[in-house]
Amino acid sequence: MFGARCLVRALRSCSSAPCPRHKPSARLSVRDALGAQNTNGERVKVQGWIRSVRSQKDILFLHINDGSALESLQVVADSSFDSRELAFGSSVEVQGQLVKSPSKKQNVELKAEKIEVVGNCDAKDSGFVHIHTPIITSNDCEGAGELFQVEPSSKIKVPEENFFNVPAFLTVSGQLHLEVMSGAFTQVFTFGPTFRAENSQSRRHLAEFYMVEAEISFVESLQDLMQVMEGLFKTATTIVLSNCPEDVDLCHKFIAPGQKDRLGHMLKNNFVIISYTEAIEILKQSSQNFTFTPEWGVDLYTEHEKYLVKHCGNIPVFVINYPLALKPFYMRDNEDGPQHTVAAVDLLVPGVGELFGGSLREERYHFLEQRLARLGLTEAYQWYLDLRRFGSVPHGGFGMGFERYLQCILGIDNIKDVIPFPRFTHSCVL
């Protein structure tokens, strides 16, 4: 990245050129372009991604970001430059004059003389099919006990008789249903409410919350899965920052000063990857006094998650390969030892802790059969086992807590403040 001094030099040399069109333009980062003090129409070149497009009768406005700053650079172009390829997310190289902006919203803007699309961005290409997984289910995906049961209201219920013939619960995850659909559609996702009857008053838990869950067939490594997860976090955040800058600024200004920089830091760095075993080592070597002593085979607590994120420079951290005994039956056996692990991945983010959870799924019939048998779940999950008998494929997926995601990008401390009608133990207002 150019430093501010370097920038001024570049601009000066540029402005002194007698025939700027034939001289190669100085390449500037968005940050340096935004910070330019003397703008006398120097010719520069900026490379980055389009964050917004506004097309008017005679004029075209683009906002370009390259990750060097949270703000974008405004590019003003003649409408003849307009084309369908100048879409949100496309990468471009813009050459033109850096001038003082007539608007109060920004100091400088780039008057485009040449716009080259480096890489197209057609958002429809991602190819994930949206599935509505059911809310009422006869499964208990996590094997946990924190389920809400559903029955017709006591006024109309016939005692000792189930409406659905079997006990029915509110879903804790759409994963198993997504796995059914991923066997036909390859890449699927769901976005909907999920439920936990957790007796928790914490700032990170709700009884009713939303999850984005995705399931991808023919995925064979956690690396591929983590790439999708990191891409989802960064793309979604870029879109939010681009489409609702006023809303985000309001939170950053009045609720979470400094959050803007923290978020920029997360967006411009590659997320860190460490194994669960490495995480335990880091925690053990720490001088911090934890309430819960870190130990291999025991789950990470919030205090541990927060320490790990800080230790990794306040960049989101993927923790992979957890002990088999800690995770549900459907996660893929790594067949290692003596510390036996599964191909699980959690993403920990600053301020919030666990944001994503995911894994490769156990696609091998005999491995899954043995796990279910050991847990006494063979009969209940016969249909799930059948998915491995007919056209089984390596696959994996993940879920992201939506309210925690909002907490993370807006810097809001209490999860009850990012949902209009929060439901938690002792409270169901309206």
Add this chain to the structure above:
Amino acid sequence: MFGARCLVRALRSCSSAPCPRHKPSARLSVRDALGAQNTNGERVKVQGWIRSVRSQKDILFLHINDGSALESLQVVADSSFDSRELAFGSSVEVQGQLVKSPSKKQNVELKAEKIEVVGNCDAKDSGFVHIHTPIITSNDCEGAGELFQVEPSSKIKVPEENFFNVPAFLTVSGQLHLEVMSGAFTQVFTFGPTFRAENSQSRRHLAEFYMVEAEISFVESLQDLMQVMEGLFKTATTIVLSNCPEDVDLCHKFIAPGQKDRLGHMLKNNFVIISYTEAIEILKQSSQNFTFTPEWGVDLYTEHEKYLVKHCGNIPVFVINYPLALKPFYMRDNEDGPQHTVAAVDLLVPGVGELFGGSLREERYHFLEQRLARLGLTEAYQWYLDLRRFGSVPHGGFGMGFERYLQCILGIDNIKDVIPFPRFTHSCVL
């Protein structure tokens, strides 16, 4: 609309012109253009709405529809014609040569020489804010008894103690929560699961189904509301037909022959509006032997709904102004008499019956207060009454059953066939 004979004449006169560029082109409907037998590069003009855009390196494909046919006309243009204004839903006038198409997908296509955008279409302009209304609620929106109650699973429940302190249910409608939000956002909608513990094995009912619900502030007449409802039905259907033609064709070809024409008939006609009182008169004068005798003050049954739709020429029918005694407390009193009605509206569609239900809401404090008092609901709905004490506005809204909508456009007889994991009495598979 031009007849086929008229078309051939127009084409002939056009093709015989020595200097076609200076002669006004013959205006053709899409239906007539598609049906043209002799295409020798005649110059024609077609007006309609863009249903799809495909932009390639050197060439631009548009599909134009004007309601005269369910199929669209393919327009092929040089990529220099491409502009952001050529978007889905924009109205255009295209002049060019009608030629035989090299593709097997269609007989003819229009080689564009001039494309004029008549009216822009920026889909973001509708201005409805998407709200996630809660699934678990302490209200019973319809005042009906068919509620599912929610409690932690019997394994972990403390008897006689409510998790939420109050009895909690699965939502039957997001309306009341939308009304809260419409007091700040003016136009809001939700799309999510709703629940009824109905002991029904019919082809039109599910225990878990999806609804699109909208609430609009500052709406003072049912006319305005019906315009939004009709627009939603027609726009959504046009988008589905445009984006997923193969999926729709599959259903139309193998499951519901004739449905394509029936749907085209619904799309190109204005929906019919009759009052509940007129509906009862029509039913009474019918020679059909109904199982349930139609009578003022009694609800319409499926057999009545089907008769009314048929009577109105198989076009969707709005039935408005229902008896006050039949409808929930929140619907606006028409202050008429002696047959006392409320400003309610249901939309009945061919094959399915009731698809939408809506109303103006009672925004007048004293009217609502009295209705609640008579029903013994004052205490439970104090918060709702408060919405009329502080900044009350005339408003109204509606809900559309999503699976019934799919039944209607695809021609699928059983609602269990349009949802991947149907839930109904005695069944909760997976």
